[in-house]
Amino acid sequence: DQQVKQNSPSLSVQEGRISILNCDYTNSMFDYFLWYKKYPAEGPTFLISISSIKDKNEDGRFTVFLNKSAKHLSLHIVPSQPGDSAVYFCAARRATSGSRLTFGEGTQLTVNP
């Protein structure tokens, strides 16, 4: 049962444009969501997070939006840069599950110069 899904395995955008990565979840008990960026042979790097009591969180070029009724979140990167090219993972946590994170399958973002 895949509780966190990233339906787009890959996304390609032009440098300077907006990148929008999407994530859907099924478990309404998730109360905290995170986005990580990962390069091959490295560990995931934390980007941004959002609590379920908010609908938006912004940090520099990164903004995460949460739509609880639709069980959907998205990561916006503006403007996109070639160095943003990586695999992006969406992760979710349940308050009763300690630190356990449930990850999506990841989306490969390629930003073309």
Place this chain on the structure above:
Amino acid sequence: KAGVTQTPRYLIKTRGQQVTLSCSPISGHRSVSWYQQTPGQGLQFLFEYFSETQRNKGNFPGRFSGRQFSNSRSEMNVSTLELGDSALYLCASKPSTDTQYFGPGTRLTVL
């Protein structure tokens, strides 16, 4: 602060052997979690330790075990290795807030 460190970075073992991986969390972080990443299953939670106690466990067989020491350093052990155990094993540490910070991982290859 130094990040999460994991040793060794790469490891090659044969079926039936056992392996121990080590993780040193960020200073001050008391929670350590382990994850397995494989091409087929993605990133999956193994277990979490806090103050030397296992606080949470994922759906992995008993061949996978771990422990945490009083200095918060953690080890995970896999016994009777199988080919399917080949994966990137990631350790993450967490402060009192909700964000987990990952180490670079240990790439285990089972031949």
